Amino acid sequence: MKNYRKNKWPGLLLLLLLWQAGVGAQIAIESDVYAGAIWRHTPKLTTETAGIRWGQELSVRFQTDGRRDWHQWHRYPAFGVSLLHMRLGEGSHGDAFALLPQLSVPVFRWGRFAAFFRLGTGLARVSDPYDYFKNPEQNAIGSHWNNITQFRLGGEFRFDDHLRVNAGVSLTHFSDGGAALPNYGINLPSAYTGLVWSPHPIRESDFLPAAGSKKVVRHFGTIGQAGLARIEYAVFDGPGYPVWCTSVAGYYRFNRVNRALLGIDHEFNRAVFEYGQQAAFFENEAAARKGATRLALFAADEFLFGSIGVQLQMGFYIGDGFNQLVFKKQYSKLSTRYYFPAMFKTPLQAFTGITLKAHAFTAEYISGNIGLAF
Incomplete structure (x- = not known):
């Protein structure tokens, strides 16, 4: 349970x-x-x-x-x-x-x-x-x-x-x-x-035809989110560790139900930080903190169904000294979001969601997320 x-x-x-x-x-x-x-x-x-x-x-x-x-x-x-x-x-x-x-x-x-x-x-x-x-x-x-x-x-x-x-x-x-x-x-x-x-x-x-136009006036925007996952690492039935996740991306809206995104993913994997020090994989705490940090570039496509967004994402890790003990150099994410109504008579929308991250066909974590799109 x-x-x-x-x-x-x-x-x-x-x-x-x-x-x-x-x-x-x-x-x-x-x-x-x-x-x-x-x-x-x-x-x-x-x-x-x-x-x-x-x-x-x-x-x-x-x-x-x-x-x-x-x-x-x-x-x-x-x-x-x-x-x-x-x-x-x-x-x-x-x-x-x-x-x-x-x-x-x-x-x-x-x-x-x-x-x-x-x-x-x-x-x-x-x-x-x-x-x-x-x-x-x-x-x-x-x-x-x-x-x-x-x-x-x-x-x-x-x-x-x-x-x-x-x-x-x-x-x-x-x-x-x-x-x-x-x-x-x-x-x-x-x-x-x-x-x-x-x-x-x-x-x-x-079927009823749409009353409005699918075209958009404003094509470009930004989306940012923060998330948290909990994982076990290396040892079966071991302790759980947090993975803190943040991302920011710019997007281009093709129309009112589809947009493409380019952005940066950042994670801090506490399990790698602790395990890498105990296993003497890192020379010191500073090296462990850097090695437990994941930095990546990603491309994504999001489909919008009213207030629901479904996003498919592919990314690859970048940076010297980061991304130690990763399963592969590339990863994928599947995210589902619920967007709240726009705030303050602006395009600003808060959202909450869930993300499944995987390397090839093996899942790494499931995170809960919150964020803003504008």
Whole structure:
């Protein structure tokens, strides 16, 4: 239970997407079956990966209809929340049960067929995490409570106004973000298929056009944020250490729902500072403080869905003497933000959010953030 408070926030934040969809959105019920395999993304993984893994999902979807301008600007996306079960296997941490808020953005529509990209992030409970006494051989997951992040690409065919069939591929990731070691994470590529039933369907001809313009008058701006994560480091069942995170970036708005960012990330990893001194990796405290500092340049793209922002980021470390004991020279981040209304009759907006940072396919931390955009 020690990681529940931290890992619940990705799901709670994305649940705001359901509110953003509007009360009048059309509701659909979706049921899917998954078949996949655990990906051995690192040779350090001792969790069993052989064999097919099965899963089931039951979802409620809310189809936007254009009552807000950004519905049309994003081609009328759908929001939903899923109950998901994945059978990971006896040698692979048992079972995973998840609450998964998700967003489906249409790639294209053609007659009765539509293709969607879906992103979801939420809270998962894994039945058999690593335990020094009870389960020492499985090292992908270190705690019961974890973040689940899923990417899904698929198509949907409409038989009639009420019934549709879908199929596609997905990548599902389970991790506690380093809050408890070991944390190599589970990456589960899968194929899926399912049925969607709509009791009160909405047709594309019912979609409302946007009343305003997608274009923006002010293209350039700045965004800054500060965050905090908690991680274990090097030692299983060891103490937790804070990671302090700050960033500042300039952005260019292509339109009212998309902007590109260039910026600088700064972190201070207390775990590296303490561990590096105890292991005599650094000559003195000043060297340890510099080596435990992460300095990086990044590029990002943020998609705006009303008050919700979803940002994809890639970065690389810079600076001589900084960034010691990093996993790789490059990293990625997935961030979800909730923007509060603009303040003082200016473009200034406060926000809160959550970030998952990873090196390749292994998560380093999950941080909570606050910031300002203007």
